[in-house]
Amino acid sequence: MRTSIATVSLSGSLTEKLTAASRAGFDGVEIFENDLLASPLTPEEIRARCADLGLTIDLYQPMRDVEALPPQEFARALRRARHKFELMRRLGAGTVLVCSSVSPHAVDDDALAAEQLGALADLAQESGIRVAYEALAWGRHVSTYDHAWRIVEAAGHPALGTCLDSFHILSRGSDPKGIEDIPGEKIFFLQLADAPLLAMDVLQWSRHYRCFPGQGGFDVAGLLRHVLRTGYDGPLSLEVFNDVFRQSEAGPTAVDAQRSLRVLQETVGLTAPPAPVVPSGFAFAELVTPDAEPVAALLAALGFARTARHRGKPVDLWQRGEARILVNTGPAERRDGTRLAAVGLESPDPEGAARRAEALLAPVLPRRRGPGDAPLEAVAAPDGTELFFCATRRPGLPDWRADFEDTASASDADDGWRVDHLSLTQPWHQFDEAALFHRSVLGLRPQESVDVADPYGLLRSRAVTNDDGSVRIVLTVGAAPTDDTAHAQHIALATDDVVAAARRFRAAGGRLLPIPANYYDDLAARYEFADGELETYRDLGILYDRDDHGTFRHCYTRTVGRVFLELLQRDGGYRGYGAANAPVRLAAQHAVRGFTGG
Numbered sequence: 001m002r003t004s005i006a007t008v009s010l011s012g013s014l015t016e017k018l019t020a021a022s023r024a025g026f027d028g029v030e031i032f033e034n035d036l037l038a039s040p041l042t043p044e045e046i047r048a049r050c051a052d053l054g055l056t057i058d059l060y061q062p063m064r065d066v067e068a069l070p071p072q073e074f075a076r077a078l079r080r081a082r083h084k085f086e087l088m089r090r091l092g093a094g095t096v097l098v099c100s101s102v103s104p105h106a107v108d109d110d111a112l113a114a115e116q117l118g119a120l121a122d123l124a125q126e127s128g129i130r131v132a133y134e135a136l137a138w139g140r141h142v143s144t145y146d147h148a149w150r151i152v153e154a155a156g157h158p159a160l161g162t163c164l165d166s167f168h169i170l171s172r173g174s175d176p177k178g179i180e181d182i183p184g185e186k187i188f189f190l191q192l193a194d195a196p197l198l199a200m201d202v203l204q205w206s207r208h209y210r211c212f213p214g215q216g217g218f219d220v221a222g223l224l225r226h227v228l229r230t231g232y233d234g235p236l237s238l239e240v241f242n243d244v245f246r247q248s249e250a251g252p253t254a255v256d257a258q259r260s261l262r263v264l265q266e267t268v269g270l271t272a273p274p275a276p277v278v279p280s281g282f283a284f285a286e287l288v289t290p291d292a293e294p295v296a297a298l299l300a301a302l303g304f305a306r307t308a309r310h311r312g313k314p315v316d317l318w319q320r321g322e323a324r325i326l327v328n329t330g331p332a333e334r335r336d337g338t339r340l341a342a343v344g345l346e347s348p349d350p351e352g353a354a355r356r357a358e359a360l361l362a363p364v365l366p367r368r369r370g371p372g373d374a375p376l377e378a379v380a381a382p383d384g385t386e387l388f389f390c391a392t393r394r395p396g397l398p399d400w401r402a403d404f405e406d407t408a409s410a411s412d413a414d415d416g417w418r419v420d421h422l423s424l425t426q427p428w429h430q431f432d433e434a435a436l437f438h439r440s441v442l443g444l445r446p447q448e449s450v451d452v453a454d455p456y457g458l459l460r461s462r463a464v465t466n467d468d469g470s471v472r473i474v475l476t477v478g479a480a481p482t483d484d485t486a487h488a489q490h491i492a493l494a495t496d497d498v499v500a501a502a503r504r505f506r507a508a509g510g511r512l513l514p515i516p517a518n519y520y521d522d523l524a525a526r527y528e529f530a531d532g533e534l535e536t537y538r539d540l541g542i543l544y545d546r547d548d549h550g551t552f553r554h555c556y557t558r559t560v561g562r563v564f565l566e567l568l569q570r571d572g573g574y575r576g577y578g579a580a581n582a583p584v585r586l587a588a589q590h591a592v593r594g595f596t597g598g
């Protein structure tokens, strides 16, 4: 179906908004009055600009406080309407949105509302304009979609229809099934927005927290299915009031928006893009570093061996068991220091995974290929992390390690080491986008979002995983973009014996993050441990957690550049990431930085 976006959903000047919408592939826009009023362009110039960009103007909005008014007030509303309709004629906009009145003058009288909306529609019709009446969730007398429809139906005017807005319908908990009672041709417009499930005033919720479908907790797809059953064939339009999007660059936001509509259309069966190819493990994690020495020392102390070197680039492969870490000393920038730049995802169908990514507007990266290199499909995640779709030892698929020359054989080949999860810090304004990206492009499943207290701010964290837990990516976002501790990334390595791993690391000269004694006193109060067990944890700085399924023990290396490593042991099917311990870990990391001056 045609896709549209309200200018209020994007940041910048009207021109910037239109350009971003067009580039992201939208067919049309809803022009918000404020964007027009603030624009130096005349309505004719805006019309021409839209035409040049291949955008139709699908809606002009909003017109407020029009219906169920005393005669004098209504006369004034009609006068305003005349001006708006003239403006819309110059703009070439054919539909105006009228939202249900919040005016203290409005009376609770559906017959009067129908009569006055009919009179407004008469006037609109003279200018070839249609009126779409929308119930605001906080409207004074009309706040539900079925009520707005009853009034439209009673008016019985060909130029008057209703506008459905998923936020207003779902935020109030209305049953969207009743939408099917509205004839499709009387639904003049459909606005789509999702929102996180928050317990708050609905107006504040609407004006600040809306997000794109698939990023919140509403069943927008379910609502759309009801709308489609009516025969509605107008645009799917995103109307998202969001404080974060207002501050972010319009270009990426528009792409995020368009991706959400592509996923939504796929979900309801309107389109069939290439199916997701869910990754089945981590092939590697790649660190880019300006100085390989500290990274090499850290990996060596952990028992990793440098097993291979890339034939054409300064990239070493370090390995322990099934855990593989690439250390790239090529394009590193001093400013960032060591960072986690790329992730190799085991893919049953790398080409299919890349096609899926492309269909959902993920930037496909130029293949970094030298002569004779194995083909490697790669895309960029919203945070810039490069995601490679690759195969390790898979019959019929080229092995990514073909580009590497063995330098040593791996030690400890079968001791159960593997990458358990990767934690990737997201730019503060891309957290919701990142979750939607990983879900839709990679087919990973988002878990609950958790808040983690950091001594200098609050962190949000959300894991995306595949079904068997062999791929887990933890997306985090910190409050202060300048806080290095909150913005560190990490590689978590699973072992079958974290105590032995920690001891070995320390014996080899590695330094584990020290954890305060208070933490262990508290653990002793919460759980019973075998003799000496707690003392071992206390000595090594091992943290402990438990869920309904099992237990979790984990400890941390010091940070190199932006990256640290975690050693962990999952037992009995523990599913989490030790979130209960994260505040202690973050405080300890801050303390170490403070102590050493970073």
Ligand SMILES: O=C(O)c1ccc(O)c(O)c1
Residues within 6 Å of the ligand: 061, 062, 097, 099, 134, 136, 165, 191, 206, 207, 239
């Ligand atoms: O917040 C508002 O006032 C407002 C205005 C127009 C809309 O279409 C809407 O859904 C909300």
Ligand SMILES: [Mg+2]
Residues within 6 Å of the ligand: 134, 165, 191, 239
């Ligand atoms: Mg709306």
